[in-house]
Amino acid sequence: MSKLTTGSFSIEELENVQIRIGSIVGVIENKIEEQREIGPTPKPGIVDLRDWDYKLLDRYEPVYTPMCDQCCYCTFGKCDLSGNKEGACGIDMKAHQAREFLLRVITGAAAHAGHGRHLLHYLIKKYGHDHPIDVGPSNLKMPVTQTVTGYRPETLGDLEQVLDYVEEQLTQLLATIHMGQEGAAIDFESKALHGGMIDHVGMEVSDVAQISCLGMPKSDAKAPLAEIGMGCIDSTKPVLLCIGHNVAAVTYIIDYMEEHDFSDKIELCGLCCTAIDMTRYQMDSGGKPSAKIVGSLAKELKMIRSGIPDAIVVDEQCVRADVLREAQKLSIPVITTNDKIMYGLPNRSKDSVDDILKDLVSGKEAGALVLDFNIVGELAPRLAWEMAPIRKKKGITALPDDEEFKELTSKCIQCLACELVCPTNLPISKAMKATSEGDLVPFERLHDKCIGCGRCEQACPKGIPILNVIEKASQKVIREEKGMMRSGRGQISDPEIREEGVNLVLGTTPGVVAMVGCSNYPDGTKDLYTVANEMLKRNYIVVMSGCSAMDLGMYKNDEGKTLYEQYPAKFLKGNLINVGSCVANAHITATAIKVAAIFAKRNVTANFEEIADYVLNRVGAVGVAWGAYSQKASSIGTGCNRLGIPVIVGPHGSKYRRALIGKPYNKDKWTVHDARNGEVMPIAPAPEFLLTTAETIEELMPMLAKSCIRPSDNNMGRMIKLTHYIELSQKYLGVMPDDWHIFVRGETDLPLSKREELLNILETGHGWEIDWKRKKILSGPSMKLDVSAQPTNIQRLCKEA
């Protein structure tokens, strides 16, 4: 009997009859078996990659920095765990912190996977189970999914089973949070790494599904540029603002606006990742995005308070919990389109557009929950259209007029309560004083550094609406906030990897710096520009995503060009890439996997451990989440970590409660096997950590260069990487790094321009023996330079093992 497969079938004798088989029990296993090279861990459960995690955690030890010394998970407590005490259930502080970290990771992973499931339901309903997956010119279409699960999805329907796996793993991981049970911190850590890996599968499903169906750019280096910034919003038109991460509902709005000739008449703009995906929609064959981007979460409250939006549509994830309350004060109706955010609004999903419109325009209702996207598509633009004249006539804004502004700033009693509660302890009081004396500059400076949380207002004993004061004082700079962002291009294609993979592994391209994550920056958005600009000039490949991708587009050079306009967007040295929104982060780990698959011809199918080992030892990539705040940023970073990619977060990232940091002074931890014969080889301590923080970008930049050093670097590659490490340290820290010499395996690793000077330091400062006639190192390095060596942490991969 022939095997049944999924898909649509016609029966010849019966006209007009079509049978569709959507799902067969065990089909995923059958498909995996049909493939030739199956790795050892298809669809791994919690325990299956535990040995790999233990290897990582042996070298990169957890450093715990608790946010709270207590546990309040169950009614035994609260338990005081300070000083690593045990609570009533027996858990100690370390294990509890590891559990807390795990909870952050799986919360983030669930947000992405939930987003993916929601999108998939909708896309399958609209495009069908058999709609093909299309990510551009690649055979390896879903590298993360294939490496983790062993499965190679071809259609939208195939993705359902991948998400089934993701959801099962997340449920099992969530179950381990329950009181008692796990008592070993290291196993909570292994579970966190599992959750991070699972997150990247969920993200990949989400982005690949929308790329395949919504006409988004497919590995397109020429993805269009989109306008960004509060200053680019044309407030003379009715303004419709969309906030969130899930673009599904907004696509109906864009379609309706085009079909009904609203596109030029209504200003459609977005905040957070929905905004990025609005500019990707239907852009795979070129064109100019009709939607504009306001910015990241930091701009949400600021944009609403400006009074500019005439209607707001929210979907899910990074959306402030007080959007409805804030909007209501300014007569801005809110439409919620996703069951994750309902704000207590009545469900109007089955009502007519005219009825809902009537209630919202009249102000009878402050907002409506509408889960039917056909209704949202028509309702939202019509609502903005009708609200605009009403709101403009009243001149509604939360910002004070000149008179009120003066009065408010003079009310400040310099008690410093606002600075105490400000997440970044900004000098608000000083700025308030300066403003009352007519100097707006300090507040203009604060405007960019302010993350727009509004906590200061809750603390002010005089009831000053501080955020409104900052925004009023900064009107001039806000008007100038106009930039460009390259719309998300999706995956790195197979041909691009073929071209560049060799340079990455040998180190002649100094590394990939992936700047991801949110907007909780320690010192404003410009830091991103400074870092990206420096690394691009040094020929690193800079990859952007999410809020970082947006904020980068806000700054221009002297010629008025953003970095997106200055640098090409291929996967080549010195190129600047935006992969897309938050869920597009999966394309960053996918790129590292593709290097192993395409350049090194490694079997990736269900072979996570071997691929992660390859990445850790050979792919010079580092992630930066400079403004990380969300649980999603912790899961994205942790997924990178399990795959062997180190990640640096900004100082606020210390609140994630744990880092994974190696000890360079502990020489035993810095060895690998040579896969040719199983011999143990000493290596330099790089990457030195898997997850850590930096205080400032000046500290960050040499850390980035050092984090791209790998055991597989050839002498040219090591020389290039060492040059950047030394130069960046000298430029930003004012000193040679203390540890540069430990990366030197021979004289050919030394930067050419400084070779003599460095040989001298090695001889006099470190006691190395130098043959000065031949300018050769005779003795000193703790490791040999052997470009043929095959570094691995997995003994079973060694020939003699």
Added chain:
Amino acid sequence: MVDTIKNTRIYTTWGTKTAKPIQPKTAANIITKAKRPLLVVGSAVLDEEILDRAVSIAKIGVPVAATGHSIKGFVDKGVYARYINVHSLGGYLGDHSWPGLDGKGQYDTIIVLAHKKYYINQVLSGLKNFTNLITISIDKNYLQNATMSFGNLSHESHLEALDELIENLITGKQWRI
């Protein structure tokens, strides 16, 4: 004399153990009694007035862990200062096998100055829960996760408090680098 304990406001609390507010003289006495003190400075030390005082403390013989990009301020100052990432340092300080910045072994008393409040409080949280180190904040913000801390101070009072601390340190013991 400046009163450094009268204002110890906090926004939220970490838990049951909270830094004891201290006066400059008490801080100096404890640092003087330390066998292996370490001054851990953040990038805010690059404010010239603070830097002068940090250098003065270093000149008395307290080695400096220069975190963030603060090492810039210590070049050519004739004091012992080494760059180290503060998060890594937080981990190493809990490890008895760490040879220290100078290869002479672990420290017993950690003094923190010129940091981002929210950042150093996290590092101190790790030290508070997983080590027996004495940690003293001489920063201008009250750092509740230290063992002892100055309260919240204005810039001027902070400078005055540091001067008083230095004066008391000078009359106390000198450390050998």
